Amino acid sequence: MPEGDGRNMKSLDFILRRLAKAFFVVIGVVILNFLLIQLAPGDPAAVMAGDAGAGDAEYLAQLRAQFGLDKPLPVQLWNYLSGVLTGDLGYSYRNQLPVLDLIMDRLPATLLLTGCALVFSLVFGILFGVIAAWRRGGVLDSTIMFGALLFYATPLFWTALMAVLLFSIKLGWLPPFDMETIGANLTGWARVKDIAWHLVLPVVTLGLFFTAIYTRLTRASMLEVMGQDFIKTARAKGVPKGRIIRRHALRNAFLPIFTFASLQAGQLVGGAVLTETVFAWPGIGRLMFDALLSRDYPVLLGVFLITAAMVVLVNLIADLLYRFVDPRIEQGA
C-alpha cells in the first residue's frame, strides 16, 4: 500500500536522523574531551598521563609521540578521535591498565545500581504522584508533597550518610559498604542474596531523590490531564472516577513522565557517582572518585565519555519506543 510505504519511509527517516544525532553527540563529547586536555593548565601530555604518570619523563615522551602533540591541533584531534573510535580511551598509568578495561570491569555494578534505582523511583514516584493528584488538596496530598520536597532538597550524599548512620551504625540492620561480603566467597543463590542485601541502602538512597522528582512530575502531569476536555467527556459517559484515573488520565500523563525519565538518565549517572562514593560501591562512579583523588585524568575523561554514550543510548531507545507509545506519531507498519 502506498500510504503504508510512506509511513515506513517516514519511520526510516526518523530512525536515521535519530542515529545520526546520537553519533554526533558522542563525537561531540570526544571533541570536548580533547579540548579540555588542550585547555587545561599545563602540559597536555601531563594531563594525559595523570598525576601518577606525569613524573615519568619517558612515558610523557611516548605520549607526545603517540598523539603527535608537537603537530598542529587538527592532526592531534584526528589522532585522538581515531584512537577513541577504535576503542582506545587512554591508559591509566596509576592502575597500569587501559581505561576501557577499567571501566568495563566496573560497568555491571553501576548498571545494577542505577537500573534498580530507576525502577524503584518510577514505581513509587508514579504511585505517590497519582495518589497526591487524586487526593488533591487533602492531607495525603500535602504529606506526600512535603516528603517529595524534603527528598528533592536533601543532598544525595547526605541522605546516604544518614542512612548509613541510622540503619547500619545505630540499628545494625544493613551492611554500610561494598557490594558483597568481603572474603565470604559465596556462590549461587547465597551470593545473589548477599548482593541484594548490600544493594538495599544504595538503591533506596539514590532512588528516593528520583522518586521525589517523579512524584512531583506525575502529580503535575495528572492534574493537567484531569483538567482536559476528554476527562469531562468520560465523566459525562458515567465512567467511575477510578477508571477515569487509570484508563484516561494516567495513560495520557505517562507520556511526559516517560520523556522526562529518559532526559533524567544523565542525572542518574551523577547521582551514582555520589552514592557509589559513600557506599564504596565498585562501579564507575566510585572509579571516577578514585580517579579524582589521584588526579588520574585519562580515567576521569574516559568515565565521562562512557557515561555520556550510555545516556545517548538510553535517549535513543526512549525516542524509538515513544513512537510506539503515542499513536499520534506516524509509526511504521
Added chain:
Amino acid sequence: MSFTRRFAAHPGALIGLLLLAAVLFIAAFAGLLYPGDPWQSVGPPLLPPGGDPLYPLGTDLLGRDIAAGLAHGARVSLLIGVISTMAAVLVGVVLGAIAGFFGGWVDDLLMRFTEFFQTIPAFAMAVVLVAIFTPSITSITGAIAIVSWPPVARLVRAEFMSLKSREFVQAAVTLGQRPLRIMFSQILPNTMSPIIVTASLMVATAILTESSLSFLGLGDRNMMSWGYMIGAARTMLREAWWLSVFPGVAILLTVIAINLIGEGLNDAVNPHLRGRKD
C-alpha cells in the same frame, strides 16, 4: 488579587522567605558573628554538641568550631548559587531569545548545541570541568553555569516562539517596529515571570551541585563550605555524627527555603494553576 497578596497567601512561601532571610543574615554577618578564620582550630578536638556553650554545635577533629564553619559556609553556598545561576540565565536567555525569535537555521544550530549540553550527564561534566581546571571559586561557578543553562535556553526559546506568533507582536511588526526593539520591548517583558521562577529554582539546584562537588573534594581550598565539611567528616561518621549532620541540615534548610519561595512565585505568577482549595 495582586501578585504580592497571592504570594503572601502561600504559607510555604512565607516560611521559605523567613528561612532564607535567616540564612542571608548569617551569611552577611558571618565575619561579625564568628570573626577570624573558620579553618583555625579554636577549641579541643571532637567536642560533641552541647558540651561547651562556646561551641554549641561542637568541634571537629582539629578543634575547629562547627558553628563558625556553618556561618562561613553559608556565604560560599549562596554566592556560588546566585552567581552561577545569573550566568546561566544570561547565556540561556540570549541563546533562547535568538533561537526563538529568528527561527530557521539559526534556531536549528542553537538548539542542536543546547541539546548537546542537555544530553551529556551534567554532574559528571561539572566534576570533569572542575577537576581539569583545578578547584577554585571561579571554576566551580563556571562549571555549574555551563551545565545549567540549557533548560533556560529551551524555556526562553519556547516562550519567544509562542509570543512571536501572538497577535500583539504581529501588530508591532505591522506598525514598523524593528526586530531588536520588538524582542526587547514586546516579547522579553512577557517572558520575565517564567524566567524568574526557573531562576529561583536553579539557585537551589546550584547550591546542591556545589555541595556535591565540595563533598567529592572539589571545593575551593580557601573557602569553608558545607559540602566540604560533610566530605571531610565522612570517615568519622561512627565516632562523631555531628560533624556531618549539622552541615547537611544547613544545606537541606537552605534548599527547601529556596524551593518554597520558587513554588510561591510560580503560583503567584500563574494563578490559574493554583489548587481549587479556596
Added chain:
Amino acid sequence: MSELLSIRDLTVPLPATADRRYAVEGLSYDLAMNEILCIVGESGSGKSMTANAIMGLLPPNMRPERGEILFQGQDLLKLSEPALESMRGRQIGMIFQEPLSALNPLMTVGDQIEEVMLVHKVGDAAGRRARVLELLDFVGLPDPKSLRDAYPFRLSGGQRQRVVIAMALALEPALLIADEPTTALDVTTQAQILDLIRRVQRDKGMGVMFITHDFGVVADIADRVVVMEKGLIVEQGTVDQVLNRPQHPYTRRLIAAVPHGEGRQNQVAQGRPIIETRNLKKTYRSGGGLFSAPREVRALAGVSLQLHAGETLGIVGESGSGKSTLGRAIMKLMSVDSGQILFRGQDLVPLSPSQFRPMRRHIQMVFQDPFASLNPRQTIGRILTDGPVANGISHASAAAKARELLSMVGLAENAFDRYPHEFSGGQRQRVGIARALMLDPEVLVADESVSALDVSVQAQVLQLLKSLQERLNLAIIFITHDLRVAAQVCDRIGVMCQGELVEEGPSAQIFDNPTHPYTQKLIAAIPGRNWDPTTSLTERVDA
C-alpha cells in the same frame, strides 16, 4: 406531553472573587420528551451552567444553593455520586463544544464508544462491538469497520463531533444535552451536525437541551427557547414567540444585532485600485526527509483581487480556505511563493523587510483576538504611540493623536494610562482599531476582527468600522468565516475555497444569486436562513 426535565428555582452561587453573586439565579423551565429546547445567551450569561448542574459536572467550588432539578420526577441534586454516575451516559447524554479535545487521544474511537456500554454493563463483548459499528454508521461516518480502530487524531473536527454524538447515543438516553456543539465547526459542517441532531431527536423521541449563542441556529432547530442574561432567564416561549414577537428589551436588542443577509448599497469602484494582488501563490511544506516527501498544503493557489479607496472587500471562507494566509501575505507577515502585491502600482513582494518597513504605515491590520492582540504589559497609551514613534513621529504629537483617536473609537480619554486587562473584549477591539488608525493608513486588513465578540458587541464594532471608513475613506479587506456579517458590511465579497478565489462579486449578487457550487453550498448552510430578524422587530414596532 410529559415533562422530562423540570428545573425549579435553580440557584448556583459564584466563588467570592467573581464579579457577580450568582452564576444562575432562580432558573425555572421545563423540557418535554420529543422536543428541542434552546438555551440562548451571550458569554457569561450562565447558559452552560445548568447543563453542568444537571450532569453533576459543576466545578467543586460551585454548589447549587437552592432549587431542584427534576429528571423524570427525581431530584438530581439529591442523588449520590454513584447514582449520578449510573445515570450519566445511560439516561442523560452530553455533547460538547470542542470536538478536537473531547476525545481521549490515546484510545481508539471504537473503544471510547464501547466504554459507555462497558461501564454501564450493557451487553456482551461481541454485542457491544457490533453496536459500535451500528452507531458509527447511524451518525453518518464512512467505513465504520476501519474507523472503529482509528485514533481520534485521524478524524476531522466534524467527524469527531459525530463520534461524540455516537457516544452520547450509545445507550439511547431520554435526554440529550448539547453545549454549543457546532460553535467550533465550519458552517457547512455545522449544518450537517444540526441535521444529524434533529434526525436523531426525531428517531429516538428524545428531549434535547441545546445551548447556543447563535439565533440563526435557534431558528433552525428549536421548538422552544429560553433566553438568558447574566444568570437570569429574561424570556421563554415557543420559537415563534421568542424569535418573531420578542417581548423583553434584551431579547429585542440581541435579535436586532443578529447580522442578516441584507446586502448594503454598493458603491461603484472607480479609478486605479489602491491595492491589487496578481496570481498570488503560497504552499506550506512540513516534514519530509531523505526517504519521504514533505507534506504540502496549498494555501494560496493564484489569487488575484483588486481593492479601491473607500471600498470594503469581504474575503469569506471556511477554515483552511487560505483566507487568513491571504491577509497575512498582503501585510507581508509571511512570504509568498510567487505573484505580485501591488500597492499604488508598486510591487511589494520583492521588497526586503527593511525596505518595506517605511511603507507599513499605509497598510494596517485589525486582529482577531481582543485578548491576544494587546501587549498585557503596556498601557493603552504606549500601545497606541509605539507605531508613530517607530515611524519617527515625536512622542508628544503621537500622544495627542492617541487621545483624539480614543474618543473617535468611543473610549474615554483616561483609557490612555490604563492597561488592557481593565477593558472588556469589545473595548479592546476598539483599542486595536485605534492602533491601526494611528498611522493614517489607506488600507485596513481586518482578519476575523469581530468573530470573538458577542453578537451585540459585534454589531457595535461593525458600526464603528463603517463610520470610520466613511470619515477616512479607508479601503478595507474584511476577512471572515461568517457570510451574514460579510454581506452586511462589504461592498464586494470574494469566496475562497482551498486557496482559490472561486467567486467574486457585489455582496447582494453573491448572496442572492451565487453561481459557483461551493458558494451555493455555503449560502445554503447558513443557519436561520429562512428567518428574517428584521421583520420580527419592525412588526413589533408597528404594533
